[in-house]
Amino acid sequence: MRKRVVVPSGRLEIIGIVGLPEITEGDDLTRLFLDALEAQNLELEDGDAIIFTSKIISKSDGRVIDLRTVLVSAEAARIAEQIEKDPRVVQLILNESNAVVRLTCNHVIVETKHGFVCANAGVDESNVGHEKAVLLPLDPQKSAHQLRREIGAETGKVIAVLVADSFGRAFRDGVTGVCIGVSGIPALLDRRGEEDRFGKIARITKEAVADEICAAVNLVMGEFQEGVPIAIVRGLQLECCESDIRDLLFDREEDLFR
Amino acid sequence: MRKRVVVPSGRLEIIGIVGLPEITEGDDLTRLFLDALEAQNLELEDGDAIIFTSKIISKSDGRVIDLRTVLVSAEAARIAEQIEKDPRVVQLILNESNAVVRLTCNHVIVETKHGFVCANAGVDESNVGHEKAVLLPLDPQKSAHQLRREIGAETGKVIAVLVADSFGRAFRDGVTGVCIGVSGIPALLDRRGEEDRFGKIARITKEAVADEICAAVNLVMGEFQEGVPIAIVRGLQLECCESDIRDLLFDREEDLFR
Numbered sequence: 001m002r003k004r005v006v007v008p009s010g011r012l013e014i015i016g017i018v019g020l021p022e023i024t025e026g027d028d029l030t031r032l033f034l035d036a037l038e039a040q041n042l043e044l045e046d047g048d049a050i051i052f053t054s055k056i057i058s059k060s061d062g063r064v065i066d067l068r069t070v071l072v073s074a075e076a077a078r079i080a081e082q083i084e085k086d087p088r089v090v091q092l093i094l095n096e097s098n099a100v101v102r103l104t105c106n107h108v109i110v111e112t113k114h115g116f117v118c119a120n121a122g123v124d125e126s127n128v129g130h131e132k133a134v135l136l137p138l139d140p141q142k143s144a145h146q147l148r149r150e151i152g153a154e155t156g157k158v159i160a161v162l163v164a165d166s167f168g169r170a171f172r173d174g175v176t177g178v179c180i181g182v183s184g185i186p187a188l189l190d191r192r193g194e195e196d197r198f199g200k201i202a203r204i205t206k207e208a209v210a211d212e213i214c215a216a217v218n219l220v221m222g223e224f225q226e227g228v229p230i231a232i233v234r235g236l237q238l239e240c241c242e243s244d245i246r247d248l249l250f251d252r253e254e255d256l257f258r
Numbered sequence: 259m260r261k262r263v264v265v266p267s268g269r270l271e272i273i274g275i276v277g278l279p280e281i282t283e284g285d286d287l288t289r290l291f292l293d294a295l296e297a298q299n300l301e302l303e304d305g306d307a308i309i310f311t312s313k314i315i316s317k318s319d320g321r322v323i324d325l326r327t328v329l330v331s332a333e334a335a336r337i338a339e340q341i342e343k344d345p346r347v348v349q350l351i352l353n354e355s356n357a358v359v360r361l362t363c364n365h366v367i368v369e370t371k372h373g374f375v376c377a378n379a380g381v382d383e384s385n386v387g388h389e390k391a392v393l394l395p396l397d398p399q400k401s402a403h404q405l406r407r408e409i410g411a412e413t414g415k416v417i418a419v420l421v422a423d424s425f426g427r428a429f430r431d432g433v434t435g436v437c438i439g440v441s442g443i444p445a446l447l448d449r450r451g452e453e454d455r456f457g458k459i460a461r462i463t464k465e466a467v468a469d470e471i472c473a474a475v476n477l478v479m480g481e482f483q484e485g486v487p488i489a490i491v492r493g494l495q496l497e498c499c500e501s502d503i504r505d506l507l508f509d510r511e512e513d514l515f516r
Contacts, residue, residue, distance in 0.1 A: 014269065216470065
């Protein structure tokens with residue numbers, strides 16, 4: 001579902017949440033977030049968006065893999081040799097993917113089973129122990145809905161929850177924060193049909209606000225999420241609605257670059 | 259030049275600047291910005307990043323074109339018919355471009371003369387009068403340097419200036435704010451060689467902070483820049499440095515998706 005901004009927000013605040021312990025399988029992220037919030041003397045407000053880095057959701061989902069347990073297929077071994085990458089990591093990437101989009105030096109660009117086009121299916125060897133890798137959360141959209149429900153019930157506040165990861169882009173160097181799960185605000189603001197200041201009708205403008213929010217919090221989290229695995233964005237003037245990360249994904253047929 | 263974040267910022271503030279008049283060719287943006295700042299009872303602080311939407315720079319550059327003056331070539335007419343677009347606008351797009359990357363319904367994806375890959379070379383018919391279109395700024399990188407120099411000299415503060423536009427992306431629907439000119443902070447943070455919390459070395463992580471900053475301010479500016487053509491981002495912990503928007507652009511040869 002797509003909704004419109006009512007009033008542009010004049011001021012926005014991004015607050016990093018710190019002090020969470022190292023997350024392991026089964027941890028209650030709602031509880032740990034609320035405890036960290038209290039320890040920082042913060043209270044949620046209606047309209048806050050809470051952004052969780054995907055890595056802590058993966059860890060609580062039990063998506064940390066011991067590379068020594070991975071059985072490597074012939075296909076993974078062949079790709080690994082071609083792109084000079086650990087064959088066990090390539091195997092994990094293939095396991096997580098619907099399709100390979102491109103191969104390049106040290107990267108497999110894929111469509112993940114969730115439908116995201118990204119490098120290495122988001123499989124990440126950083127910020128986990130030796131011989132370990134972390135997969136993307138099992139169902140980040142479902143996690144966003146669940147965290148929103150739980151935090152809303154505990155605090156009585158009308159809040160939104162987003163799950164953030166960092167992806168590279170076509171045509172521009174470097175990664176930026178992107179959204180992989182969103183609950184309580186629109187993923188995409190559809191401004192088609194709105195008049196501009198000169199009375200012209202916008203024909204094609206859709207704004208990926210969920211990605212913009214996740215890019216913004218990456219400035220606080222840092223690419224290594226250095227102890228800032230959660231952030232609050234305060235001051236967004238977005239209507240509460242039921243939306244879904246799939247609003248941001250193209251059908252394969254309408255995707256120009258595949 | 260690429261620099262590293264010293265300390266992750268725990269808190270970030272985004273402040274929209276309002277009350278600027280409609281911009282026309284030759285307007286002094288530094289003066290108008292400082293006047294608007296004063297009218298809002300705001301003062302700059304060391305470390306502030308000031309983001310100008312590209313549209314007001316284009317307008318002060320005199321890049322508003324009367325479509326009735328555009329001479330349409332045979333090539334533009336042919337493309338216009340194919341993609342169902344105003345042939346005069348197609349002509350402007352071709353004038354602004356090094357190369358056409360893709361054609362699609364109502365869009366020409368091009369590499370602009372600045373080197374940006376984007377739809378319609380950024381040529382925009384919104385927020386200008388009837389039968390008018392706005393081109394991207396002539397040299398947004400130069401504008402960023404100039405505005406930074408002028409605002410720094412007027413205020414004595416160490417600030418950064420970025421120029422923001424909105425581009426679509428491959429693989430994901432909707433536009434997001436992107437940077438097209440940056441002065442005073444790194445465009446790209448190179449974290450290769452930094453250790454993560456487990457002592458592993460990051461091999462490939464580069465973060466496009468300039469794009470993340472421009473995405474963040476789009477949440478305040480809105481896609482129509484509804485009277486919020488400038489924003490301040492306060493609290494970034496980025497080292498001051500000489501950088502350039504070209505740090506974010508791939509060479510055509512190393513670009514996977516062309």
